[in-house]
Amino acid sequence: MTFNVADIRAQFPILSREVHGKPLVYLDNAASVQKPQAVIDQLTASMTGQYANVHRGLHTLSNETTGAFEEARSTVAQFLNAASMDEIIFTMGGTDAVNLVANVLGQEEIGEGDEIILSVMEHHSNIVPWHFLRERKGAVLKWLDVDADGNVDLDAYEAMFTERTKMVAVTHQSNVFGTVTPVKEMARIAHEHGAMILSDGCQKAVHGPVDVQDLGVDFYVFTGHKTYGPSGIGVLYGKKSVLDRLPPYRGGGEMIDIVEQDRVTYNEPPHRFEAGTPPILEAIALGTALRWMMAQDLDGLVAHERALTDHAMEALRATNFIELYGAHPDKGPVIAFNLKGIHPHDVSTILDRQGVAVRAGHHCCQPLMKKLGTSATARASFAAYNTHEEIDALVEACRKAHDLLS
Ligand SMILES: *Cc1c(COP(=O)(O)O)cnc(C)c1O
Numbered sequence: 466m467t468f469n470v471a472d473i474r475a476q477f478p479i480l481s482r483e484v485h486g487k488p489l490v491y492l493d494n495a496a497s498v499q500k501p502q503a504v505i506d507q508l509t510a511s512m513t514g515q516y517a518n519v520h521r522g523l524h525t526l527s528n529e530t531t532g533a534f535e536e537a538r539s540t541v542a543q544f545l546n547a548a549s550m551d552e553i554i555f556t557m558g559g560t561d562a563v564n565l566v567a568n569v570l571g572q573e574e575i576g577e578g579d580e581i582i583l584s585v586m587e588h589h590s591n592i593v594p595w596h597f598l599r600e601r602k603g604a605v606l607k608w609l610d611v612d613a614d615g616n617v618d619l620d621a622y623e624a625m626f627t628e629r630t631k632m633v634a635v636t637h638q639s640n641v642f643g644t645v646t647p648v649k650e651m652a653r654i655a656h657e658h659g660a661m662i663l664s665d666g667c668q669k670a671v672h673g674p675v676d677v678q679d680l681g682v683d684f685y686v687f688t689g690h691k692t693y694g695p696s697g698i699g700v701l702y703g704k705k706s707v708l709d710r711l712p713p714y715r716g717g718g719e720m721i722d723i724v725e726q727d728r729v730t731y732n733e734p735p736h737r738f739e740a741g742t743p744p745i746l747e748a749i750a751l752g753t754a755l756r757w758m759m760a761q762d763l764d765g766l767v768a769h770e771r772a773l774t775d776h777a778m779e780a781l782r783a784t785n786f787i788e789l790y791g792a793h794p795d796k797g798p799v800i801a802f803n804l805k806g807i808h809p810h811d812v813s814t815i816l817d818r819q820g821v822a823v824r825a826g827h828h829c830c831q832p833l834m835k836k837l838g839t840s841a842t843a844r845a846s847f848a849a850y851n852t853h854e855e856i857d858a859l860v861e862a863c864r865k866a867h868d869l870l871s
Contacts, residue, residue: 468765474850476501487820490855495640495799495846496824497690498671500754504694507753511746519745520719520736534745537752538735544755545685545702546676552708554701554735555748559667559688560590562701563634565738566663566684567594569711570632577603580630582660584609584617584646585836586639589829591665591686595634605629608832614793615644622651626658633662637669637685641828641844642791643774643799645669652681661707667691671848672770672797673763683707689747694754698747701738708734715740766849770798773847773856780860786867790837798847801828804863807870809843815869816843819862821855 517526542550598604663684670687689698717740722730790801813825
């Protein structure tokens, strides 16, 4: 099956709607991605014919639903090339997954004076849970700088380690610059210094499978709603040897082994970290979304997104009234920009009147915005279903905004 954008588009019903009487040009994929018919059908089919609580009853519907739920876990393990499906924990999203890791590490492994390395281009989801450890446990946050294109200096990174460094938390792909971080090298260096590493893959996983064993990370996080799946579901991968020694996060059903009046023992991973009824339908539909993605011509898909990005970068740069943030030649399909002298909120409002959806704001990256010397940017981000005509529409809408506001 070779990549064909018209065939892809036909599978996303929302793309045929209009906004303000104009065809929708959806370029806010880094905030959330639209859903293919296969995922919509999966949700309907589950709710219509195969639904009950999981891991509980011995009746047919419960057994069938448990089977579908665990099959989704197995699909995630395959998508990440995890060594075992026991390394896959379902969470409520990317934010929830990082909170889980920070919370359980803060119980025993990270305390007063221990150091955590973060890059300045992290999403708030991969900053604030570590701030909790600073505030509540006396941990020390150390900030790894990046250059104007989002590049990490590996020598500067290595120089940050001390015998107190316990953890590195770094994005796999910046949600502002689109730059891909050298996670594999960073993991090797972290381990040489006896530290663990978490990579935030919320922006990366939508562009195809990830190999957590090759990356060598201890934890990897991604989210359903940015991988063609539903919201309300995310994934935490944890290396088995690490998960085995970690205490539970939330308490409740499913995460226990024995509960008595004066003692409690806990289940094995991954169930130890999944208290209560999980997002059943969302997990099953996430499995469908990942299988949908893996069935595409992934080389063709990535080449298409690359071509869209190159086209957009060139066309926006050629206007002379647009400032671009981050121009790494191999960046992912995310472009942060500002129209000179115009607030990005005004830009996005005018673009919206042309049917063009972009994000405007700090993108949950206030430390990076501060470094860039701005409070906000507009951001266009592309997925498999975007077209070159839509890039032209974006540039044309920016020209209109420039003519109206400057
Ligand atoms: C979206 C995003 C998150 C948060 O994921 P949610 O599922 O929305 O909680 C974290 N990190 C990055 C880089 C993101 O883009």
